[in-house]
Amino acid sequence: EIAVYTNHFLVELHRGGEPEAKQLAAEYGFSGVRKLPFIDAGYHFYHNGISRARRRRSLQHKLHLEKDPRIKKAVQQEGFGRKKR
């Protein structure tokens, strides 16, 4: 199936808590951030300026995030289908 990339990112920090995550999100132009309860230092970044579904990855945003020494990993979320039953 052809991958679809969304405007949601998984971002894991090396250290630091929500204030740092919020600061990072603001620095890189993300519209919001939320702590993921099941991953230490794992956050959900979302960017209203990026298309909600596109065929190509937003490399620019991903590389910017990953270059930051405070950030361990940034994964742009792929979209997939779900069917109501």
Place this chain on the structure above:
Amino acid sequence: GYREINEIDINMNDPLFTKQWYLINTGQADGTPGLDLNVAEAWELGYTGKGVTIGIMDDGIDYLHPDLASNYNAKASYDFSSNDPYPYPRYTDDWFNSHGTRCAGEVSAAANNNICGVGVAYNSKVAGIRMLDQPFMTDIIEASSISHMPQVIDIYSASWGPTDNGKTVDGPRELTLQAMADGVNKVMFLLNKLGKMTVLLTHTGDGAQILFTALYMEDFSEAGFILDLTWRDMQHLTVLTSKRNQLHDEVHQWRRNGVGLEFNHLFGYGVLDAGAMVKMAKDWKTVPERFHCVGGSIQEPEKIPSSGKLVLTLTTDACEGKENFVRYLEHVQAVITVNSTRRGDLNINMTSPMGTKSILLSRRPRDDDSKVGFDKWPFMTTHTWGEDPRGTWVLEVGFVDSMPQRGVLKEWTLMLHGTQSAPYIDQIVRDYQSKLAMSKKEELEEELDEAVERSLKSILSKN
């Protein structure tokens, strides 16, 4: 225990109640009388959904609906894709996004209020987690949804799944699996009570539909007693109380496993029986701790013949003598890596030492994958529930189709999950015809045999 439906005097004035065949099946819409969840008996015994909140992960809940307004838990409702704490359904002109509202109604619709139908667990609360009204789902949205407010939401119900085109092997992705494991482990750690039952009933009348209904229990103060059940207790209760009822399939016959539990490839252990479940749950003792053992593994590539079968065997002692030995099975996983010229033509069966054969993978005509295959895919069966895993397990892999195909199996690892002591020995038996009675008898006999064997060995060794 079968009683005529009219003996159960459930009088509901909700206009659609009589159409809810899965609650009380009187043969409406060409259905089979009696083929239902036996909820009426649980209601009669005073069990409802009071005190329970079910998170309906769907496209939102119409909290203005008169049958749902009084039991909507707004505080626990949310939409993670648009960060909206008031996730009202985004109705389309063809009402496509009313799915969540209907599911919520099946679970929690108010009873006896002259409106619509009745929820299977009426008096419960529902939280709307809106996520299905977007063109695409993402792992982070699924994971965030299923880990939303676990201190408030007791059950997470999902009436949706991967695109069912007969080709995909999709499922929960990495973050969602992590969220699930985190939830269960945290709950297990806190010995909190979290469980979820999913029942699938297919109705063959003109109103044919596929339903998922979540039935769950926790400390029912309304019924005047407190349950102390773990997730695994719920699974054992499901196995022991589900009924064959009138479920029948020509191709897949009902069979018994090595300890006499009746199962069917299509219907599992049968239809949930809410009445029997609450009665047994009332005096249930938490089952012993579960252990995990790698029963064995084959890592050398083995060619799958175009005709006939590749037959592999693994003989295991189920980690006997080690800390993590398993004696009474619950789940068994066959972790398999296999590639072939056409994945959909693969057929995989596994047979336990006690002779119970499970179909792990049957033919999927529309799956023409020839690249990805299955990579460390954890196929799973519960058909060997309660069996002794020690002995030789047989795996059969072949192709089902007229066109010749080729393939190679690169790995088969057997994972055994279960208890070390008999799970039912401490349970109180009330019905001597029940599966519990039968299983307990088996366990006692086996424990006795093994004790005799041990003493004989010690006497012989002394001499």
